[in-house]
Amino acid sequence: MVTRQTDLTRDKLLRAAFDEIHLHGFQAASIANILRDTGLTKGALYHHFPTKQTLGLAVIDEVVEAQLDAWIFSPLRESGQPVQTLLKLIDESGRKTELETIVLGCPLNNLMQEMSPLDEEFKTRLNRILSVWQAEVEGALKRDKKAGVVRSDVDCRAAALFIVSAWEGCVGIAKSQQSLKNFGLCMKQLHHYVQSLAVSGEE
Amino acid sequence: MVTRQTDLTRDKLLRAAFDEIHLHGFQAASIANILRDTGLTKGALYHHFPTKQTLGLAVIDEVVEAQLDAWIFSPLRESGQPVQTLLKLIDESGRKTELETIVLGCPLNNLMQEMSPLDEEFKTRLNRILSVWQAEVEGALKRDKKAGVVRSDVDCRAAALFIVSAWEGCVGIAKSQQSLKNFGLCMKQLHHYVQSLAVSGEE
DNA sequence: ACACAAGCATACCGGTCGGTATGTAATTCG
DNA sequence: CGAATTACATACCGACCGGTATGCTTGTGT
Numbered sequence: 001m002v003t004r005q006t007d008l009t010r011d012k013l014l015r016a017a018f019d020e021i022h023l024h025g026f027q028a029a030s031i032a033n034i035l036r037d038t039g040l041t042k043g044a045l046y047h048h049f050p051t052k053q054t055l056g057l058a059v060i061d062e063v064v065e066a067q068l069d070a071w072i073f074s075p076l077r078e079s080g081q082p083v084q085t086l087l088k089l090i091d092e093s094g095r096k097t098e099l100e101t102i103v104l105g106c107p108l109n110n111l112m113q114e115m116s117p118l119d120e121e122f123k124t125r126l127n128r129i130l131s132v133w134q135a136e137v138e139g140a141l142k143r144d145k146k147a148g149v150v151r152s153d154v155d156c157r158a159a160a161l162f163i164v165s166a167w168e169g170c171v172g173i174a175k176s177q178q179s180l181k182n183f184g185l186c187m188k189q190l191h192h193y194v195q196s197l198a199v200s201g202e203e
Numbered sequence: 204m205v206t207r208q209t210d211l212t213r214d215k216l217l218r219a220a221f222d223e224i225h226l227h228g229f230q231a232a233s234i235a236n237i238l239r240d241t242g243l244t245k246g247a248l249y250h251h252f253p254t255k256q257t258l259g260l261a262v263i264d265e266v267v268e269a270q271l272d273a274w275i276f277s278p279l280r281e282s283g284q285p286v287q288t289l290l291k292l293i294d295e296s297g298r299k300t301e302l303e304t305i306v307l308g309c310p311l312n313n314l315m316q317e318m319s320p321l322d323e324e325f326k327t328r329l330n331r332i333l334s335v336w337q338a339e340v341e342g343a344l345k346r347d348k349k350a351g352v353v354r355s356d357v358d359c360r361a362a363a364l365f366i367v368s369a370w371e372g373c374v375g376i377a378k379s380q381q382s383l384k385n386f387g388l389c390m391k392q393l394h395h396y397v398q399s400l401a402v403s404g405e406e
Numbered sequence: 407a408c409a410c411a412a413g414c415a416t417a418c419c420g421g422t423c424g425g426t427a428t429g430t431a432a433t434t435c436g
Numbered sequence: 437c438g439a440a441t442t443a444c445a446t447a448c449c450g451a452c453c454g455g456t457a458t459g460c461t462t463g464t465g466t
Contacts, residue, residue, distance in 0.1 A: 009413080025317060028230045031454065042455080043414045052454065104320055112379035113316050114228060117307060127380055161385055162373070162392035166365070169372020173364070176315035177330055182364055189365035193396055212443080234424065245425080246444045255424060 010048045012038045017055050018063045022107050025114050026056050026122075057121060064107045065129050073136050082140030083149055087194055090167070094187025102183055105175035109168040134160045141197065154197050166190050213251045215241045220258050221266045225310050228317050229259050229325075256324065259314075263328050267310050271332065276339050285343030286352055290397055293370070297390030305386055308378035312371045337363045344400065357400050369393050 016037040020029045031052060035041060049055040072089055079085035096102065104110070108129060115122035138160035144150045170190060174183030219240040223232045234255060238244055252258040275292055282288035299305065307313070311332060318325035341363035347353045373393060377386030 024321070025228070025230070027228070030452085032452080041415050043416075045414095046455075047413060050455095105316065109375065110316060113308065113313060113375055116379035116381070118227070123379065123381075130376070130379065158388045158392055161376070162369070162389050165372040165376040165389050166369035166393075167372070168375060169368040169370070170365070172312065172316055172371060172375065173333070173368040176319040176326065176333065178319070178326070185361045186365050186368050189361055190369075193399075196396075196399060233422085235422080244445050246446075248444095249425075250443060253425095 009040065009044055013040065013045055013048060013055070014059055014063055018059045018107070021056065021059060022104050022110065026111060027114065027118075029056075053119070053121065056115075057125060060111065060122070060125050060129070064111070065132075068108060068129065068133065073132060076136040076140050079140070081144075083144040083194065083198065086137065086140050086163075087191055090187055090191050090194065093167075093171075094184045094191075096180075096183075099180070101171065102174050102180055103178065106168060106171045109172060113172075130164070134164050137163050144198075149199065150197050151199055159197055163190065163194065166193070212243065212247055216243065216248055216251060216258070217262055217266055221262045221310070224259065224262060225307050225313065229314060230317065230321075232259075256322070259318075260324060260328060263314065263325070263332070267314070268332050268335075271311060271336065276335060279339040279343050282343070284347075286347040286397065286401065289340065289343050289366075290394055293390055293394050293397065296370075296374075297387045297394075299383075299386075302383070304374065305377050305383055306381065309371060309374045312375060316375075333367070337367050340366050347401075352402065353400050354402055362400055366393065366397065369396070 013034065016034045017029070020034050020037070024030070029052075031042070031045065035045060038044075045055070049058060075085055075089060076082065093101075108126065111122065112126045112130065116126060117123075134157075138156050141150055141154065141156040141159055145152065145154065145156060150156075167187075167190060170183060170186040174180070174186065216237065219237045220232070223237050223240070227233070232255075234245070234248065238248060241247075248258070252261060278288055278292060279285065296304075311329065314325065315329045315333065319329060320326075337360075341359050344353055344357065344359040344362055348355065348357065348359060353359070370390075370393060373386060373389040377383070377389065
């Protein structure tokens, strides 16, 4: 009774939808493909989600955000050495051997680029996630500013905005170039930028 | 005889296709919309372009690249004070009052994000343009390195890669946030990064 | 055990998509 | 001027799209 059958079906749909959307974008994502991949039918899908848009929004809320939270937001939020953690996350991201990230890009960024100008609901939800990201980075910088690790003249909000933007930019360029090597190079530069915010180049 | 009728028709199609693609992306771009906007018919379109893909590739080659060349590549290439010109371009981009750039994003980046994983032809052409961009920035840095304006320990290739990536990242984030103000803030940070490559923070 | 709702399958719909076959008007060239 | 090619218009096609109506099956509460 803990996990009902219906929840499993919903979950299968969400995951398949995420994969399909990640691969083709939302508009080009095919309901038929999702059903083929899950082995389910339209009856199942439209029982759980009234429209394709609703399915997309659910993917954003329950898959995309959860992933980013687990991989980035949460580690940043709970870190005692925020900037160091940020640098670690940037380095890890730059060393990703999982091609998925490089080949298909960041799901959040992909959806933002495609859907934000087209659909208000998408835009709102995606920007909320993005603002959480920025807020976590800004919080990390501010905490280490108070701790004397980050220079006192740094505009933490602007820096956080830039870090997230550049981050997504690096992923995007690496994706289009399909180059793991360039991605590493690029993230290394971002690393340098973050380091330049510290007091004397240390940590 | 200088501009034949047929060239005008082709040009109208190219421009309308560019607008439609810029607005909806390539896959969601509707042939019907392009024809509606131009007042032409399928006969005209498929006379000049055998397939939709061909039309898209022509848009890339003859519109997107030409725009970037006129606005960025060419000024960089012909500048006697490369880094200063680069900073000026970044500032200008950050102060763009034309909402088009912010609302719809960079055509090159939009297409790269959407099409590079899906179509080899698109990927090749788009990456070629991107590599020109990087090469121009790298050249600018190298020339000013030789001139003693840029620090000697700077990895110009990596820095150029990062500058272009961050640039596109800033445009992308600003687009999804639809925020001119944040875009300005973000490009200002990029400005600072470029400045940090100079010898003593000057120029 | 029975009623009733939830979960899911099947068949079908109108609309739009990119693409094509064919016809006609305009242009070029011998 | 006449023939042939170019430049376009019109009508139509099959495929796929998201969405719906309907019915069967399974589970749930009493």
